[in-house]
Amino acid sequence: MKNNIIIIGSGFSSLAASCYLAKAGYNVTILEKNQTIGGRARQLKKNGFTFDIGPTWYWMPDVFERFFADFNKKPSDYYTLDKLSPAYSVYFGKNDLITIEDSLDKISETFEANEKGSSKSLDKFISKAKDNYDIAIKDLVYNPGVSPLELVSFTTITRLNQFLTNVKQDIRKLFKNDKLRKILEFPVLFLGAKPSNTPSFYNFMNYADFGLGTFHPKKGMYQVILAMENLAKELGVIINTNASVNKINVENEVAISVESNNVVYQADIILSGADYWHTETLLDEKYRQYSQKYWEKKVFAPSALLFYVGFDKKVKNVEHHTLFFDVDFDVHATAIYDKPQWPEDPLFYASFPSITDNSTAPKGKEAGIFLIPLAPGIEDTEDLRETYFNKIISRLENLTSQKVTEHILFKESFCVKDFEKDYNSFKGNAYGMANTLMQTAFLRPKLKSKKVKNLYFTGQLTVPGPGVPPSLISGKxxxxxxxKHH
Incomplete structure (x- = not known):
C-alpha cells in the first residue's frame, strides 16, 4: 500500500519535495495556511500591477534545470526565461554608479576601468569561485547534512582552509577599490550573514552572479511556483489552501496525524516545509528537538521591510535590479547582526520588473519593489515603515536626479509582523538561518526529527540553507x- 504523506506549507522546498515523493509513488497532500500557494514567493496583484512579494532574483539557472530534468521536463516547458542585460546597477552616490553587465568579459572591463590591474584579480577570484561552485552545487549541497563525513572528500580536504578564512578577507586582499569590494561582497548577503562571517568557500555565489548571470522569468518569479504546482498536480499531488495546521499528533513517539480546521489528516509520514521553529511548537514539548534557547542563540538571516509601489510614469536612470550602496555598509550590517536596531541610513535594493517585462505594469507605468534588510525581531510599526519609505524615496530621487513621489499611485508594505503572521517565521526573519561556519551542512537543524519517527523537515532553516535554489535542493x-527509510 502507498504511504500517505502530509506536507505542511507550499513554498519552493515543499513543492519540490511533493513532486519527488509523488514520483516515488507516495500519496501526497499539501496543506497551505494562506489563500494562495508559494510560501514567501507569493504574488500581489493590484490595479493592473503585478509584484513578486518575495524573491525577485533568479540565479543558478542550472539548479532549476536540474530539478525539472528529474521529471523529464525543462523550465521552458512552463515559463520563459530572459537573461537580464545589464544584470544590475549599483549606486554609490549621485551620478556615481557601476553597472554590472551580462558577461564576464564586460564585467572585467568595468573592473579595469575602476581599478587598474583588477581584471586579473577578478579572473583569479572567479575561477576559484567556479571551482567551488562546481563542487558545491554538483556535489556537496546534495548531501543530507546527516554526518560531518559528507564534507570530507579529496576535493574538500584540499580546500579546508576555505572554511577557516572568510569572503571579506579574500576580497580585500585582491581588490583595493572600495566600490568593487562592495559589489563582490553583495552576493553572499543572500546567504544571510556578513561577508566577514561567511566562509571563503561560499564565494561560489560570485560565480553565480558574474559567471552565470541574472535572469527573469516572464511575468515574475511566481511563474516558477505555478510551474511546480502544475508539475505536482500532474504527478497526483493534492493541494489544499486556507488549511493552517495547528497540531501534529504523536503516539508512542511516532507522528500519526495533523490537525487543520478541525479536520484530522492521518499520515504515515509528515513533512514540514513551514518554519522549523514554528513546526516544533505544533508538537508537545517533550517531542521538540530544539529549545527556544537554541533558536535564540542562532545567527538568523535578516528580515526585511518591503514596499510594492505603483508609479504612474516610467522611472528613469534605474535598471530592472538596482542597489543603493551610497551609505556605509558596515554600519548597516552592525544594526542587523551585532546591535539589532533600525539602521539610521539603510542600504536598500529596488526592482523595477516592468523595465524588462511589460506584463507587470500597465503601459507607461512602472512597478517598483523596494527592500531594506533589517534585524529580525525588531519593532515594526506603521510610523516606522512610513519614515523609512520617505528616507529611501528621497534618496532614490536625489541619486537618480528625478521626482517620483508625486507619481506614486499606491504602495503596500510588508515587514517583520507580516513575516510572523503570514509565514509563522521565527522573529519575522525573511531568509531563514545564516550560512556561517558553525551553521553549515551537518551543523544545521536536521531534515529528520531525532525525537519523533516519521517526522521530517525541509526549507531554509535546514540543509542546505537560505535562497531559492537551496530550497529546491532541500526538497530533493x-x-x-x-x-530511503520508508
Missing part, C-alpha cells in the same frame, strides 16, 4: 531521505 534531499 528530504524526499530521498524519506524514500
Amino acid at each position: 534531499l528530504v524526499s530521498e531521505l524519506i524514500s
